[in-house]
Amino acid sequence: MKQFTDRREYQFAQLNENQLTPDPIKQLDTWLNQAIELPIQDANAMVLSTLNPELEISARVVLLKQIDQTGLTFFTSLNSEKAQDIRFSNKVSVLFPWLALDRQVRIKGIAEPIPTHFAKLYFQTRPRNSQLTAWVNSTSLIADSKQYLKHQYQYMKQKFLNQQIPMPDNWGGYIIKPHYFEFWQGGEARLHDRLCYQLCAKTGWKISRLV
Ligand SMILES: Cc1cc2nc3c(=O)[nH]c(=O)nc-3n(C[C@H](O)[C@H](O)[C@H](O)COP(=O)(O)O)c2cc1C
Incomplete structure (x- = not known):
């Protein structure tokens, strides 16, 4: 105790x-x-x-x-x-x-x-990495692993490469x-x-x- x-x-x-x-x-x-x-x-x-x-x-x-x-x-x-x-x-x-x-x-x-x-x-106005994280975290899916989240982050990073990142719906x-x-x-x-x-x-x- x-x-x-x-x-x-x-x-x-x-x-x-x-x-x-x-x-x-x-x-x-x-x-x-x-x-x-x-x-x-x-x-x-x-x-x-x-x-x-x-x-x-x-x-x-x-x-x-x-x-x-x-x-x-x-x-x-x-x-x-x-x-x-x-x-x-x-x-x-x-x-x-x-x-x-x-x-x-x-x-x-x-x-x-x-x-x-x-x-x-x-x-x-958010930093780019916070904008990307909003795309990863906003999905509300249960993550299998941290690796999955990192993979999603990289995927979004590529997807929005050299573009303004829009706010997720x-x-x-x-x-x-x-x-x-x-x-x-x-x-x-x-x-x-x-x-x-x-x-x-x-x-x-x-x-x-x-x-
Ligand atoms: C210092 C600190 C700041 C945080 N700021 C936010 C925030 O502004 N918005 C947010 O959604 N979660 C923020 N979080 C994460 C939340 O505490 C929480 O883990 C997350 O939003 C999921 O909460 P929910 O499942 O109850 O909706 C913050 C956590 C900490 C420790």
Whole structure:
């Protein structure tokens, strides 16, 4: 049996109501910048949780590629498990675990596919090897071996030799439109600061402290 007995104090910072911006997207942007500056590697990595028709929850990391007032955008294979889950239920949750800052941000929202032309614009900015990998990984076939994947990659490389690589039909992006945020800052003696934003239809974002 392995037990984890180490404990540490969370002393990095405190989070008070007067430090928060009224707009949670701006607040997230501020924390993202602080995580990038620290630097936390892959500060834009977020854990995305989805639900499947058997009501099983799955979590995996995806990279946040754009954030603005409309939401949080990531890209993926439309054949992937996550995309299938989102087609079943578009209610998703996202977590940024910035442990080096004693922070996490929990978000709940609705995932919507982004228009294909936006996904294509982003796809054209990806490095060529990532574009090729999208052709290999997007097929959602069970691979017999790593060798098979390498072979597929080489095949695609030859196929698109000296050409612009188009976005596969089964690749795209989602925008998560958030209605709930919790900004968590670890505190001394486990007195954590947990400030949440809840979107109210009539009054906009309401900020509360959680215990
Ligand atoms: C740091 C990191 C970044 C990742 N970024 C993405 C991403 O942006 N999009 C994506 O589809 N998968 C990404 N992945 C892979 C996913 O975690 C996951 O393995 C894959 O998308 C298949 O997930 P699914 O079968 O649940 O759909 C990333 C993994 C890691 C560790």
